[in-house]
Amino acid sequence: MQSYPCSKNWCHPMRGAMRVGVVAVWFALAGCAQPATPTPQQGVTDVSLKGIAFVQKEITIRVGESVRWTNMEGVPISHTTTSGNPGDADSGSKWASGTLRQGESFTHRFDEVGDFVYYCEFHPSVPAMRDARVIVIAQ
Numbered sequence: 001m002q003s004y005p006c007s008k009n010w011c012h013p014m015r016g017a018m019r020v021g022v023v024a025v026w027f028a029l030a031g032c033a034q035p036a037t038p039t040p041q042q043g044v045t046d047v048s049l050k051g052i053a054f055v056q057k058e059i060t061i062r063v064g065e066s067v068r069w070t071n072m073e074g075v076p077i078s079h080t081t082t083s084g085n086p087g088d089a090d091s092g093s094k095w096a097s098g099t100l101r102q103g104e105s106f107t108h109r110f111d112e113v114g115d116f117v118y119y120c121e122f123h124p125s126v127p128a129m130r131d132a133r134v135i136v137i138a139q
Helices: 013-030
Strands: 044-049 058-062 066-071 105-109 114-119 132-137
Touching (some): 044 058
Parallel strands (some): 058 132
């Protein structure tokens, strides 16, 4: 067996590689912590973006209430919430969150009755990330 000049074999190449591997795994897992759930608010309905899906995909609210979308992915995946459907001429005309990184939220207030469809610009081909709905009813 080859001898290494360091005491207790701390300089052994395999031990060094194991230490680097353990540190790398720790940093990777630290970056995957689950984001905190937003504090509930009166007149605000929460929708999570989790598992590459809108959770709840269809909600009903009253005129004057808001929806807060929060990216709750356990890994760093970005999303958007954008009114309309991909390719629609008016896509994003009612609202467009921009990029929502892990743990970030976007809130939109609905001031008119209607049935509003929306999707994620980054995942338009994923069925759970398109054709989601906010149904707004009168007071």
